[in-house]
Every structure is written in C-alpha cells, then in structure tokens.
Amino acid sequence: MTERTYAGTLTKENIDEKVLIKGWVQKRRDLGGLIFIDLRDRSGIVQVVFNPETSEEAIKIADTVRNEYVIQVHGQVVKREESTVNHDMKTGTIEIIADQIDVLNKSKNPPFLIENETDVSEDLRLKYRYLDLRRQALQQTFKMRHQITQEIRHFLNNFGFLEMETPILTKSTPEGARDYLVPSRVHPKEFYALPQSPQLFKQLLMVSGFEKYYQIARCFRDEDLRADRQPEFTQVDIETSFMTRDEIMDMTEKMMYHVMKEVKNIEISLPLPRMKYAEAMERFGSDKPDTRFGMELIHVSDLFEESSFKVFSGTIEAGGRVSLLNVKRQAAHYSRKDIDKLTDYVKVYGAKGLAWVKMQENELKGPIAKFLSDDEKQGLIQQAKVEDGDLLLFVAANNRVVFHSLGALRLKLGKELGLIDEAKFNFLWVTDWPLLEYDEEEERYFAAHHPFTMPVEEDLDKLQTDPGNVRAIAYDLVLNGYELGGGSLRIYKKDLQEKMFQSLGFTKEKAEEQFGFLLESLEYGAPPHGGVALGLDRIVMLLAGRSNLRDTILFPKTASASDLLTDAPNEVSAEQLKELHIMFPEE
C-alpha cells in the first residue's frame, strides 16, 4: 500500500514518484479533453491532471467531482512544461498525472467560496465556521497560535516552571468583572463560578511551595462584549516565588524575545523600554501607548491661565487643563467638516468640543484665533513646535477627559494619516500604576489591577489616608498600543491584605466570607511572590497580523455571546432545570 503524501510538500525532488494524495477539491477545470483538479490538504495545493491516457473509469469519476469534494488520487509526479509552470504555487513546477481517483465524500456547493479574501458577512462565516476555517489565512493563524503556545511552553519549561491545572468550577468572588455561574445539582441554591483568572489558585500554589507555576489558562468574564473581548479567552498565566519585580519583568521579556525570534524571526531589543503610568498618560493620553509614532500630547495650560479666552482659562481655573495635538502639515487637508467629525469623535470620550487653529502663511488662523493674544500665539508656536501647514487640535477639560479624548484622537489620526509603521513591534512596560481607582458611581475605591496587588512600600502609610495616591508594584506589557497583559508582586502578609480589603470598603465579614481561605493561607508560611498574565489571543492577533480577536479563536462567540454554529446558548429541558433547583421568574 502506498503511503499518503502531503500534496503541498511535492517538489521537483519527487519527479517520477508514484504517490497517493488525499484532500479537498479546490478547483476543477475541463480543458479540451483534459481535466485539471487542484487538490488541497493542510500542507497546500497540488495540480492533478487527467489526460487521455488516464483510465476511462478515473476520467468518469473526475468528471463528477465538484469543489470541496474529498478525494484521493493515485498518480505519478511529473515535471510541468516550462510554459505551464505556476510561480504562485509552491508546487507549481510539477503536477500529478492521475492513475486512479476515489471520492471519499461529496460536498454540496458551499455557501461561500473558500478563498482568502472574502466579503461574505461574518455571521454567515460563523454559522459555517468549519468552512471559514478552511481558508488559508485562518489555517495559518492557528498554526501560528500552536507555534506561539509551544514556544512559550518551551521557554518556561527550560526556566524550571511547572505547567499546572487549576479548577474551572470555582467559587464566586464578585470583585471585578461579572462571573459566569454554574448551578449545583448536589447543593441546592449554590453555584460554582467560572474563573475570571486563576489568580487565587496560583497564589495558593505559591503558598504550597511550587515556586514556579504556569498555565495556558481559560478565563471567563460575563461582560458586555466589545470588538476585542470574548466571554472566554486564554491567558498565559505565570506565578513565581522569591523573585523581585525586575526579575519577573526580565524573565517575561526574555520569553517574548524567544517567541518573537522563533515565530517571527525578529530579534527585539532587550531590555524593553519602561515608562511610568503617569508619564504614559501625560505623553500619550493612554496607559497602553502605541509608540510606533509620535504626535504626543502637548500641554499648554501655563500659556492660558490668564487668557481672556474663557473656555481655556475657565477650565484651568476649575482644576482642568488645556492640551493639544499638533497634526503636522495637515492644515490644508482638514476642512471644517472634517474637523466637525473629529469633534463628534472626541465627544464620545467626554470632551465638550475640539478647538482648533491652523498655521497657514505663518499665521495662526481659525475660529478661536481671534481670542488669543499675540503672546499666547507665540507661546503656542514655541511649545508646540508649530510650523507652516500644521493643524492644532485642543481639548480643554479635566485630566481624565483630556487624556482619554486626545489619546483616542491621536490613535485615530495616526491610523488615518498612515503614521504607523505596521512592520514594527513596539513593546513597552508601563510601571508604577495606581493601586486603587475611585469609582464615582459606587462611591468607593476599586483595585486598579486586583485586590491582591502589593503596594509600593513607601506609600503604605497612605493606604488609609490617601488611597488614591498609593502606587502598586504592578507592570503592564504593551505591544503596539495593545495591552498584552500585566502583573504585580502580591501581598503575602495577612495584615496588609486585610488593610487592602478595608481600603476597598469590605467589612471584616465580607472579606472573611469571600477571601477567608486566602487570608488564612497567608498565616502558614506564604512566600513573597508575584507573577504576570498575558493574553494569548491578543499575542496571536498581533503576531499573525489579524485585526480581530475572533480570528484567533477557533469557535468564537458574537457580540451577544452566541455561538452561531451550534446555536449556543439554547433552551434546556424542564427536567434539567428541576435537577438544578432553578426556575424562571414569571414574566
């Protein structure tokens, strides 16, 4: 019996060999007595020829096959004539002269063509995901996902880490995102929760003395979905004992170096740049700056404190600031209408408006120009390094709104104007995060990362008195403006963890009820520990050059958390509900 050969691996080396190939019909053509079939398998495509010398029976069968039929072909590899060589195909210098063909399975005409570029609606592609996944672009993405995962493992295994599995059926500790819940059949009115991350378990593994843990871990968040969120996602989850912040960051960036080298053949330069959170906000209006281009925020409040232009001076007086982007040499390309659209855009981020001036013929022009004094104009030109043809876009508001609106506007303009070098991979550490963030609605502080993050030691005394200004020993890894993930050192002493819960407004009882097991574990020899967690889906997206997280997940869900292929979630039987001791409220 001939062994099967992968179609895409055939080259001139195989000429004259008798081969057996199996796969899908990519295309069939009849050309005056000749039948050509492009046969596709996971390795690629090869051309099969049925010529007058092929047996009648084989030709008869070849005549019936259609796109996406599954076939096997016995035949002989031959050199193509020079004139018919196909340089776009890896196997384009050879073809197979068929002896025999068998149809292993038929195919209906697929609802869309299996081609790399497609304008079919995503809903249809998700319903027929098994066909969508046949496209080479997705096949390549999942090969790369496999490769990235294995290289991460390879690196961590060599570093002495153990891969360990933590539970999926866990306890609900609603601090952070919303939990997915699982009703218990054995314990009426009780629920498991699917983990938002293995955070508590990996800390407990440190208390257990394993010292070096990792897991390619599935995580779950029942949140309203944005383009780059999925109800379940995969995290490269790492925790270590006895390592310092810098040792963990160093190890993490070496891991990324290894992945970039092995998967993309790119050597990134180490150590990776670091930027403090406060600086990232000031310069880029973002806690995950895309440093592939400039156009940084320029803060000009000092120019306008006394300004007669009350929109500016009033904002400053109220504790806000005036900042701008200098859009170099674009004055002529942005009409009033264009700028109106940008104004609508920043309003989403809370800005009341977008003031603007253009530098044209060496003069600042535009609706607000007349309100600015000559000194103010000169100051602007100096501070914003204004040259002829530049467009200045101002937001005057409180810090938060200035950062968010100008940060977002910067990214939008960077893309629109083609300022971003898509070939670049700009990694960046953002450090010195705030430990706590005040939530106006709930009127209490929330943990900026999670409640187990270690505060900077010299800020410890502010935990009660000035919680908003306590810094965390936390670090986020950013790539091209996306947060790949982050980490921190963790609290490993019980009294500090209790103080942390207090700062979050927990009563002693609530802390005990939700996190009693963690607090208790810290009393039995918990080592200093910390770690990091990176989003695998996002790493794959960026390295594979995809624009959507759904392209990196085999069976993704829609924005309403549905699986269009299997039609999940769905209704279940009354019997199932009864066993789980639950029912629905009356309408």
Add this chain to the structure above:
Amino acid sequence: MTERTYAGTLTKENIDEKVLIKGWVQKRRDLGGLIFIDLRDRSGIVQVVFNPETSEEAIKIADTVRNEYVIQVHGQVVKREESTVNHDMKTGTIEIIADQIDVLNKSKNPPFLIENETDVSEDLRLKYRYLDLRRQALQQTFKMRHQITQEIRHFLNNFGFLEMETPILTKSTPEGARDYLVPSRVHPKEFYALPQSPQLFKQLLMVSGFEKYYQIARCFRDEDLRADRQPEFTQVDIETSFMTRDEIMDMTEKMMYHVMKEVKNIEISLPLPRMKYAEAMERFGSDKPDTRFGMELIHVSDLFEESSFKVFSGTIEAGGRVSLLNVKRQAAHYSRKDIDKLTDYVKVYGAKGLAWVKMQENELKGPIAKFLSDDEKQGLIQQAKVEDGDLLLFVAANNRVVFHSLGALRLKLGKELGLIDEAKFNFLWVTDWPLLEYDEEEERYFAAHHPFTMPVEEDLDKLQTDPGNVRAIAYDLVLNGYELGGGSLRIYKKDLQEKMFQSLGFTKEKAEEQFGFLLESLEYGAPPHGGVALGLDRIVMLLAGRSNLRDTILFPKTASASDLLTDAPNEVSAEQLKELHIMFPEE
C-alpha cells in the same frame, strides 16, 4: 548581590561556596548551643547550622523560627564530618554554616505535619490543600504530571499535530452524562453547557481540514462521583483525518511508549497486545482486564446442563451460565466465614450466591459437593485444572451477572492474595466493542461510546434489524485494569449518521435540534476521520503510583463535588440571580 541557590541541589561540589538559600523551615533543633534548621524548597532539603561563631543577631532570629516559617539564609557550604553524614538526604554530605538569616514570613503551627506519610483525615487535608501540597509525595506527583503532559505534547508536535483550543461555553446536547449548565445573562432562559468532551468540535476541526488536532482538554460531567471520578477532569484529546484504525492505534501506542520511556525509563514492548471485547469478558469478566495476573474465568456450563443440581442446570436452562474462579492453593485459607464475606461482595454485582467447593485430600468437598455427580466432579477437575488445595468459587447467573461478579471477585482476590506484580505496566487494547447497548429502564438503545462512532461495515445492515449485534470500529486502551481511554473511527456521511440517530430512538426533529450543525457539516466535504481520548488524571495516577485520582488534581473536589478549601459551590447574591433571570422554586 548573591544569587539564590536551590537548597536541594547543593553537593560536595559546592564546598566553600557562599550561598543564599530561601525556603521553608522543615525542622529546627537546638543541640547544646548549636541550632540546626532543615530548610526546604522545591528542590529538596538542606541542613543549616548556627554555631557559636554565627553572629548573635542571627542566632537570636534562628531561635525564634518555627516549622513552616519562610526564611532566607546567607552562609557557606561546608563538608560534614564523617560521623554526621546523612545518607538519607541528597544533600547529606554537606551543610550550610549560616552567616545571616531573615524571616520572610511567619507561620502558625500547621494543622498537620508536612510529612509524606500521613494519617490525617482527607477532609482536613483538602481544607488546607495548600499545606497538603507541600508534601514531597504530592510535589513529585505534580512534577510528573507536568512531565507526562510535556512528553505527550512533544510526541504529538513531532507527529505534525496542532494543539487547538475548543470552547468551554458550549451547547447542551444531553446524550450521555449530565451536563453542567451556565445560565446566559444576555439570552434569558437559555444556557450554555460545559463540554463533556470536545468530541463535536474536534470532528468539526476535521471538516475544517486541520487533519491533526490535539488538546489537553478540560471536560465536565455532573455525575454522582465515585472514588475515581471528578466533576472536571483532563483528557488528552486527539483527532486525525484520513488515518485508518490501525494507524491511530499504532500512533497512540507509540505515544505511550514515548511517555513510559521518558518519564519512567521503562521500554514497553510494541505492538501492544489486543483483545476483542467479547474475549475480554469471557476470560476476565471485564472490558478492562488487569492482565498482570491469571485466575481467569472458567466456564463450565457444558458440564451441568443435565445436572441434578438444579441451581446450576436451572440457570443454564433459563439461558444463563455457570462459571467459576479457581483460587489456587487457597482452600485451607478461606473459612466458611471468609467465603460468606465474598458472597456478600458478589451480591453487589447481582449474583444470588457464591457456590464453592474445595479440593482437599484429592476430593472435592463443601456444601454443594454432595449434589454433584462423579462425572461432573471429574469434568470440573479437568476443565478447571484443579489440584489439591484449590478453592473453586462458582456463580450461576445470566452472562452479565456472571461477568460482573466474577470479574470483580477476581480483582478483589488478586489484590488480597498479592497475585499482582505492582511493578508491571500491562497495556492492552480492547477492540470490537458493541456499537449500542440496550437500556432496560429507558427501553431504548444507547451508544456504547458515543453516537458518532463508526459501525463495522459488514454489520451495517443490522443497524435497523439487530442493533445489539452491530460492532463498532472502537478501541479502548487499558492499563493494569484501568481504562486509560478509548477512541473510534467516526461516522462522516450524513445518511449513516441519521440512521445512527434513528437507532438511538431520536426523531428527525430531535436529531436536527441537537445535532443539526454536525449533520449539516457532513454535507460539505467531511473527510474520513477518527481519534482517541485518554484520561490524563488516570495516566498520572498509574505512573505516579497513586491510588486516588484526587492525588493527581491540584484542587480536587469531594464526593459531593465540593471544594473544601474555597467552599465552592456557594450562595450568590440576589442581584446575580436576577441578572441571570433565574430564581429558586418555593420550598
């Protein structure tokens, strides 16, 4: 700054070196002015000595530490005097003379000693799982689990497989075990199910043309738990296209060869033995025979068809059989009382009783001996190869009861009598399974494996007429009497899959509603495919020599599916329930 060294790695090679070690206090002893501390980290244990030359401050600290404190020690490696060498310790030829000691964290006195052998209740150990996991036996088990997992990946990666992640939030298709359900917040009254296995998704990946898939996959079954079951468990899940049954079995056993070689340094002999299901039942009364010892079932119905002993002849007339175990040379060691206990044991498996005779002084003796004719006795002695001192234990019943009761009794006696060589690793394939099993209660057939298993071609016409006798192209891998897992070729044509659902009593509508997406996918060029799934937890249990699956899972659940450490499942807030559109029935 000195870099930290792992305690357990220190040897004579390190003598005179200044080292920094970090870890837990395993033991502290005061011996006349000297303090000895055994420091433990993930690599092992080393002895630290505080002698009169150590600084007063260090001695003062050393004096305060207790078991399980986390400390770091700066010191110097020295050779132990010959008389104090500890041959039980890997580091026993050296010790550390301490210069400095720091307490990184304290520990309360643990609720149980961190020792390999422990008689503490399992419930207490599970509540303090993070302490239980510090025991060397468990540390070793999870290191081995890591190693097994990596070697499986290593093998499959080299074989061209891609590791791929299928969803955890899936559709409920209640055919088989009970699903864990997850209420949807976005879609009221609808539920996701946690997967019992990735079966359907891996088949869809074959339809997608990936050809070689694997996953170390978490699976979930909401069943009543036995000693060797957990609500969530991990499966080495494999699927391939275009491979034959024998090619899949061959690859699987090569994978196990690789794991045994790399992890246990044992070369198992390939190909693995194979046995048909029917033969396994006849010889061992089990579909997962432990072939490490003999004492096979002996069937003697032919001797007793006409017997005047009605218990035997009556059973045979009613369509049952008479079978026995010959317990060699144990006649003198089993009293009536002992045999009464064995009788109680087989009753659990449906046997009405356990008849017995003993061969003593070359005569068959015992309560039923007087009912047996001389011919019957002679026949017995020949067929059962009875020698002096043998004990024969009979069950007369229908096939099912005979197999189950004698199969179980064989295992029990094999263990009791020490017939099992615990050093052996006896792998075995069990093949030619029945496709369907009749369920008396539900009055319909169920799939013996799952409804996607390919029937043997020559049995296809029996699918409607004689479903109970259709064989499946299915194979189970057995190790030492445990089912490691199994696989099959799958149905890849729509009409056959529809017939299969009919055999299971599905209406067209039910088949469509539950599995419509699968049926549809088979119409679009589904390749011939098949695979295998092995229980990782069980592989770890057997290779690590553990007797309990809970020892192979970091945070296992109890028999009532509770996590005693975190106290999951637990009650959740009314707000959470409201968001999920569920409530509880009135009491």
